Amino acid sequence: MIRAEGVGLRYGESGAEAEAPEVLQSLSFSVPGGGWRWLLGPSGAGKSSLLRLLHVQARPTRGRLQLMGVDVGEARRKDLPPLRRRIGMVFQDFRLVSHLTVFDNVALPLRLAGRAEGQLRADVTEMLRWVGLTKVAEMRPTLLSGGEQQRVAIARAVIVRPLLLLADEPTGNLDDVQAERLMVLLQEMNRLGTTVIVATHNMQLVDRHPGPALELARGRLVHDG
Amino acid sequence: MARRATRAVAARLATSRLDGLGLRHAPGWRVLPLIVAGMAFLAALALAGAQGAAELGRHWQQGAGATLTVQIPRPAAAPTPPVAQGETRRDRVLTLLRGTPGISGVRPLAEAELSDLLRPWLGTHAEQLALPLPAVVAVTITTDGPDLPALAARLEAAAPGTLTESHGPWVRRLGLLARSLRLCALAALGLVAAVAAGIIVVATRAALASRREVVEILHGLGATDFYVADRFARRASRAAGLGGMVGLALAVPVVAVLAALAAPFVSTLPIEAALPSPAELAASLARLPPTLLWSLPAVPVSAAMIGYVAAQLAVRAWLRRLP
Ligand SMILES: Nc1ncnc2c1ncn2[C@@H]1O[C@H](COP(=O)(O)OP(=O)(O)O)[C@@H](O)[C@H]1O
Numbered sequence: 001m002i003r004a005e006g007v008g009l010r011y012g013e014s015g016a017e018a019e020a021p022e023v024l025q026s027l028s029f030s031v032p033g034g035g036w037r038w039l040l041g042p043s044g045a046g047k048s049s050l051l052r053l054l055h056v057q058a059r060p061t062r063g064r065l066q067l068m069g070v071d072v073g074e075a076r077r078k079d080l081p082p083l084r085r086r087i088g089m090v091f092q093d094f095r096l097v098s099h100l101t102v103f104d105n106v107a108l109p110l111r112l113a114g115r116a117e118g119q120l121r122a123d124v125t126e127m128l129r130w131v132g133l134t135k136v137a138e139m140r141p142t143l144l145s146g147g148e149q150q151r152v153a154i155a156r157a158v159i160v161r162p163l164l165l166l167a168d169e170p171t172g173n174l175d176d177v178q179a180e181r182l183m184v185l186l187q188e189m190n191r192l193g194t195t196v197i198v199a200t201h202n203m204q205l206v207d208r209h210p211g212p213a214l215e216l217a218r219g220r221l222v223h224d225g
Numbered sequence: 226m227a228r229r230a231t232r233a234v235a236a237r238l239a240t241s242r243l244d245g246l247g248l249r250h251a252p253g254w255r256v257l258p259l260i261v262a263g264m265a266f267l268a269a270l271a272l273a274g275a276q277g278a279a280e281l282g283r284h285w286q287q288g289a290g291a292t293l294t295v296q297i298p299r300p301a302a303a304p305t306p307p308v309a310q311g312e313t314r315r316d317r318v319l320t321l322l323r324g325t326p327g328i329s330g331v332r333p334l335a336e337a338e339l340s341d342l343l344r345p346w347l348g349t350h351a352e353q354l355a356l357p358l359p360a361v362v363a364v365t366i367t368t369d370g371p372d373l374p375a376l377a378a379r380l381e382a383a384a385p386g387t388l389t390e391s392h393g394p395w396v397r398r399l400g401l402l403a404r405s406l407r408l409c410a411l412a413a414l415g416l417v418a419a420v421a422a423g424i425i426v427v428a429t430r431a432a433l434a435s436r437r438e439v440v441e442i443l444h445g446l447g448a449t450d451f452y453v454a455d456r457f458a459r460r461a462s463r464a465a466g467l468g469g470m471v472g473l474a475l476a477v478p479v480v481a482v483l484a485a486l487a488a489p490f491v492s493t494l495p496i497e498a499a500l501p502s503p504a505e506l507a508a509s510l511a512r513l514p515p516t517l518l519w520s521l522p523a524v525p526v527s528a529a530m531i532g533y534v535a536a537q538l539a540v541r542a543w544l545r546r547l548p
């Protein structure tokens with residue numbers, strides 16, 4: 001599923017005069033299909049940066065990164081959107097489209113994948129039922145609580161049945177009850193066969209849901225297992 | 226019930242598909258039709274100008290270009306010659322002209338016609354001046370025409386003092402003028418299109434900047450560059466097409482007035498100095514050259530197409546910064 005060999009990432013223009021320091025250095029690890037990984041480390045360790053690479057929002061500036069058999073560094077630009085459509089991403093700040101309804105936010109990935117209007121209603125409705133948001137389907141996400149918004153984000157991330165689900169501090173804006181509810185959804189996806197990677201610095205959450213972890217410190221991998 | 230459901234679906238399609246980025250409310254977008262309307266107005270005028278110049282050029286070529294004027298002066302030795310003598314000279318010239326290949330029509334002008342023609346220069350009392358007016362013959366020539374120098378020589382032999390005046394050089398000059406005007410109008414048209422494209426690019430970039438977050442969300446969800454660019458391009462295309470229609474609507478009355486003013490110069494009717502009446506204006510619209518009537522609707526269509534292509538290219542260029 002994921003194979004990283006000596007992966008490095010630096011931000012900014014390559015070839016810029018004063019080269020920015022690498023925020024990720026020589027990461028080598030692999031995650032099998034259907035696996036679970038916590039992504040741990042203090043703030044600034046590079047968790048979000050690594051998720052950017054796994055979400056194909058940046059290409060490694062060094063090393064080799066393979067996702068689902070695609071070499072992300074080598075792939076042509078036009079081959080990346082189909083790859084992204086197999087990857088679900090959940091952000092701490094949700095990143096919902098504020099002028100679209102909850103329904104339309106969740107339907108967005110299906111529409112991007114070219115699904116006909118007549119054939120997406122059932123799937124979206126089913127997904128909203130799974131996250132318990134049937135009643136607010138026609139509302140704008142800005143009117144919802146943080147926990148509800150995060151569940152919209154989850155529904156949007158998993159509606160295309162992604163092979164890889166990434167979450168960046170997904171519980172950061174939630175209270176404990178909502179955080180637990182979110183964990184149930186993530187674990188349910190994992191149980192159904194999706195590879196799940198959850199970045200967090202909330203160690204209590206990890207203690208309640210123990211699992212294998214990748215741990216970063218200052219851009220380096222310090223623990224794998 | 227079914228009607229309400231249909232309307233709900235239509236509304237959903239309208240908001241989510243056409244306007245998936247909330248572009249309707251993006252800044253810089255709403256003034257676009259206004260600016261494009263101005264450009265389309267200019268484009269329609271330039272188009273009419275180009276076609277009008279072509280039309281005038283063609284008419285001059287066919288009209289004046291195809292005629293000769295032959296003047297047979299009365300012999301200076303006999304200021305009031307016997308009628309018979311003048312007619313003999315004129316008759317000799319007419320016979321000769323009628324027998325020349327390349328000449329399709331020979332028409333001697335009557336005295337009255339001649340003094341009509343001269344009135345602007347000689348005043349209303351030309352007849353009373355007792356000037357010996359020459360006999361004048363209007364000659365229509367075929368496209369190939371006769372060998373003019375040879376003809377002039379033979380006419381001179383038949384009736385010494387005969388002048389042959391060809392309008393060719395003038396017509397060539399007028400034709401060149403018409404072609405130059407046409408080229409200028411086409412250049413103006415191209416310039417207007419380029420400026421419109423530039424304005425659309427600027428407006429699209431402003432809209433992009435204001436929708437950057439949503440664009441990045443769509444990109445992250447696996448939207449192709451084409452998909453994102455298409456959202457913007459459809460909006461730009463609609464706005465530009467709308468502006469094009471407004472501009473065209475404004476230009477049509479102006480074109481009608483110009484066409485009515487130009488009508489005498491492209492018709493065989495005598496020139497009317499009086500300004501056209503409203504009824505004549507309306508009629509002149511219907512008498513616009515068919516090519517112009519066909520090409521004017523191309524203005525909003527082209528505006529819409531320029532809008533689509535310019536916005537697509539602008540968005541695609543911008544998206545290159547994302548991986
Ligand atoms: N877009 C960016 N441009 C430049 N530097 C960045 C950018 N994003 C993150 N960084 C830097 O990369 C390092 C790792 O940040 P990040 O990946 O966000 O860590 P974490 O998510 O673990 O807090 C930090 O030093 C941060 O300043």
Ligand SMILES: [Mg+2]
Pocket residue numbers: 047048049168
């Ligand atoms: Mg982070």
